[in-house]
Amino acid sequence: MTHALVIENLTKRYKDFTLDKISFTLPQGTILGIIGENGSGKSTLINTMLGIIPSDYSRLDILGRDLKTKPNEIKSDLAVIFDDAGYDEYFTPLQIGRFLSYVYPNWNMNMFRSYLHRFGLPAKKRLKTFSRGMRTKLEFAIAFSHDPKFLIMDEATNGLDPIFRDEILELLREFSEEENHTVLIASHITSDLDKIADYVAFLHQGKLLFFQPYDKLQNEYGILTCKNSFLCNLNPADVVFYRKEEYNCRVLVKNRFALAKIFQDMEILPATLEDLMLFYTKGEKLK
The missing domain is CATH 3.40.50.300 (P-loop containing nucleotide triphosphate hydrolases)
Structure with missing residues (x-):
C-alpha cells in the first residue's frame, strides 16, 4: 500500500x-x-x-x-x-x-x-x-x-x-x-x-x-441513553465514558452491536464525531 x-x-x-x-x-x-x-x-x-x-x-x-x-x-x-x-x-x-x-x-x-x-x-x-x-x-x-x-x-x-x-x-x-x-x-x-x-x-x-x-468508529462506538441507576448493569469494559444529564445518563459504549443483542429493548445509536469529542473531553469513567 x-x-x-x-x-x-x-x-x-x-x-x-x-x-x-x-x-x-x-x-x-x-x-x-x-x-x-x-x-x-x-x-x-x-x-x-x-x-x-x-x-x-x-x-x-x-x-x-x-x-x-x-x-x-x-x-x-x-x-x-x-x-x-x-x-x-x-x-x-x-x-x-x-x-x-x-x-x-x-x-x-x-x-x-x-x-x-x-x-x-x-x-x-x-x-x-x-x-x-x-x-x-x-x-x-x-x-x-x-x-x-x-x-x-x-x-x-x-x-x-x-x-x-x-x-x-x-x-x-x-x-x-x-x-x-x-x-x-x-x-x-x-x-x-x-x-x-x-x-x-x-x-x-x-x-x-x-x-x-x-467505518471502525461507526461500527464500534454507540450512544446508549438510560437512567442513572442503570449504569450498574453495564460492564465497565464496555463503557468508554458516560455523562450524567438532568433526567438521565448518556453512555458512550464500544461493541455496540454486541450490546444491542443483550439490551434488546434499548436503542444504541451510532456515535458522531461530535459525540466522541464531547465524551472524550468531558465524560467520566465508569469504575
Whole structure:
C-alpha cells in the first residue's frame, strides 16, 4: 500500500504547550479528518508537517518523500488552504492566477477560470471587495487548478454557507476517488467530516487520542441513553465514558452491536464525531 503521509514521533514544544510524539500513517487516496477542541494542536500539527515551523521527529514522509531532503518536490504536489491565505487585497483573481502560473508547473489557467465561474467569483475585482466566504472559494479554485496530489485544509470551510460547504464536500469526494489523491482536513465542523472522512485523528491537549478508520468508529462506538441507576448493569469494559444529564445518563459504549443483542429493548445509536469529542473531553469513567 502506498502512503500519502507517514509521521513518527513528531514533537513540538512551546513554553505552555507540547505536541507530543504524534505518530500515524495515512494511505494514499483517502480523506483524513483531524478533530479536536481549540488549542488541541491541529494547526500546529499541520504547520510542523509542512515544515513551516521546526519540530523534532523520527520520520516525516509526504507522498513517499522525506520532508528534510526533498521539500521542493513535496511542495509542488501539495495544495494547502488555510483560514487566511494572506494574498494582497489589491490583487484580482486573474492577477493571482497569472502569478501562480509561474509558481506551479502544472498550473491550468483555463481550469482556474472555470472554477471562478462555477463559484460565482468576479475575475477582475480586487480581493478587498470579497467577503470571507468568497475568499475561501477563491482558495479552493486555486487548489484545484494545479493538479495537486495532496490537499491539506486547516479550518478551510469556516465562513461558508451550508450549500457551498456541501458542494465543496462533493468536490473533495471526487478528488479523493483518484487513487493518488489524498485530503487532510482539520475542522471544527465535525458534521462535514462525518460525511466524507475515511480516517479520523483526534487530538486533545497536544496528544493523539486515536487515529482510526471512520467505518471502525461507526461500527464500534454507540450512544446508549438510560437512567442513572442503570449504569450498574453495564460492564465497565464496555463503557468508554458516560455523562450524567438532568433526567438521565448518556453512555458512550464500544461493541455496540454486541450490546444491542443483550439490551434488546434499548436503542444504541451510532456515535458522531461530535459525540466522541464531547465524551472524550468531558465524560467520566465508569469504575
